[in-house]
Every structure is written in C-alpha cells, then in structure tokens.
Amino acid sequence: MQIVSFHFRLSPRGFNPLSSYKNKGLKPLGGETKNTTCFLHDPYLWLQIIKKRYMQPFHLAFPVTVLDKTFDFYHTLLGCPTGRTADRWIDFNFWGNQITAHLVEDVGEKAPSNQVDGKNVPVKHFGAILEMTEWEALAKKLQAYGIEFVIEPYVRFKGEVGEQATMFFLDPSGNAIEFKSFKNFEQIFAS
Numbered sequence: 001m002q003i004v005s006f007h008f009r010l011s012p013r014g015f016n017p018l019s020s021y022k023n024k025g026l027k028p029l030g031g032e033t034k035n036t037t038c039f040l041h042d043p044y045l046w047l048q049i050i051k052k053r054y055m056q057p058f059h060l061a062f063p064v065t066v067l068d069k070t071f072d073f074y075h076t077l078l079g080c081p082t083g084r085t086a087d088r089w090i091d092f093n094f095w096g097n098q099i100t101a102h103l104v105e106d107v108g109e110k111a112p113s114n115q116v117d118g119k120n121v122p123v124k125h126f127g128a129i130l131e132m133t134e135w136e137a138l139a140k141k142l143q144a145y146g147i148e149f150v151i152e153p154y155v156r157f158k159g160e161v162g163e164q165a166t167m168f169f170l171d172p173s174g175n176a177i178e179f180k181s182f183k184n185f186e187q188i189f190a191s
Contacts, residue, residue: 057097060126062175063104069172070101077145078138095128107173117156122168127178129188135165135181142169150176155183161190 064070067090074080074092080099083091088103111124130138139153153167163183170176182188 059098059100060094061100061102062126063107064101064171064173064175065104065107066172067101067103073171074099074101077142095130097128099126107175110174111176119151119156121178122150122176125168125176125178127180130179130181132165132181132183135179138179139165139167142167162187 067088071082071090074090074094075082078094080092080094083093083098085091090101092099092101111122113120113122115121142149143153147169150168150170151166153165155163155165157163164180165183166178166180168176168178
C-alpha cells in the first residue's frame with residue numbers, strides 16, 4: 001500500500017492534483033487548495049494524476065487555404081474555442097492544445113500513407129485522444145454531418161495490447177486528423 005500526499009485545486013475545469021513533494025518545486029496553481037492523504041491502489045488513478053500534472057499542452061501550426069471554412073470546421077463543427085486571430089491565421093484550443101491555422105496559397109501534394117491494421121493511414125496527421133464516450137459522441141456527430149472519412153470510425157487491435165477506437169478525416173484544406181480512444185488508457189504507450 002502506498003500513501004501519497006498531494007494538493008489539489010478546485011477550479012471550473014474540475015479536480016487538478018498537484019504533487020506536494022517540495023524537492024520538485026511544485027506548488028498549487030491557485031484556486032482553493034486543500035491538503036489530503038489518500039491510498040492509491042488503482043494504477044489508472046495514478047495515470048490521471050500524472051497526466052494532469054506532467055502532460056503539457058503542445059502547439060502545432062499547419063497550412064490551410066481558406067480561413068472562413070477552417071473556422072467553420074474547427075470552431076463550429078469540432079467545437080474548438082478560438083484564441084487570437086489575424087488576417088492570415090487563427091489559433092484554436094484543440095482539446096487543451098494550441099493549434100494555429102496559417103493561410104497559404106497551396107498546401108502541397110497529398111501526404112503519403114502507411115498500412116496500419118490493413119488501412120491506409122495518412123503519415124502526416126494530428127489529433128486527440130478522447131475518453132470513449134466523447135469519441136463515440138464525436139463519431140456520431142461527424143457521421144450525422146456527413147463528413148467523408150479517410151478511415152471510418154472503428155476499433156483496431158481488438159483484443160490486443162493497445163486496443164483503440166480510431167477515425168480519420170480531412171479538414172477543408174486536406175489536413176488529416178485522427179481522433180482515438182483507448183479501451184485501457186494505461187496502454188497508450190504500451191508496446
């Protein structure tokens with residue numbers, strides 16, 4: 001049995017555990033702070049604590065050919081809040097990550113693909129890993145919208161390590177996007 005002491009803050013985004021180990025120099029980030037000691041037997045809970053503390057948002061810039069269609073696609077269809085904008089770019093909050101659509105004349109040739117589980121997966125792509133209920137809801141929303149999938153929503157590696165739901169589609173400029181969800185989130189990096 002391990003005993004873990006941690007701080008957490010209550011915020012509009014919910015529970016955010018922060019390690020109280022002073023040698024790491026970690027401090028609460030604001031909000032109401034409480035100290036508590038708990039017993040953690042569940043590795044999934046450990047993963048959630050580590051993910052909330054150590055997973056940092058990433059930034060990705062990508063080319064687009066039409067900004068208004070890009071805005072409609074990412075903001076209106078996918079539900080990504082917007083950040084700063086200019087005449088030639090838009091920042092989006094893509095599931096907690098900053099992505100920036102930059103206006104260009106031409107996005108270039110079609111990206112190559114590799115075979116994964118018998119499907120042609122676009123090599124150049126980005127996306128997000130969602131909880132299964134959110135992934136299912138997004139798949140239904142995209143199907144109802146009539147999105148043309150590169151790879152239809154399905155579960156790959158069924159019964160194997162890394163079993164995951166996945167779907168691929170293109171934005172209006174041809175950028176490939178993948179959304180996935182794992183049956184077991186502890187296996188995201190499993191081999």
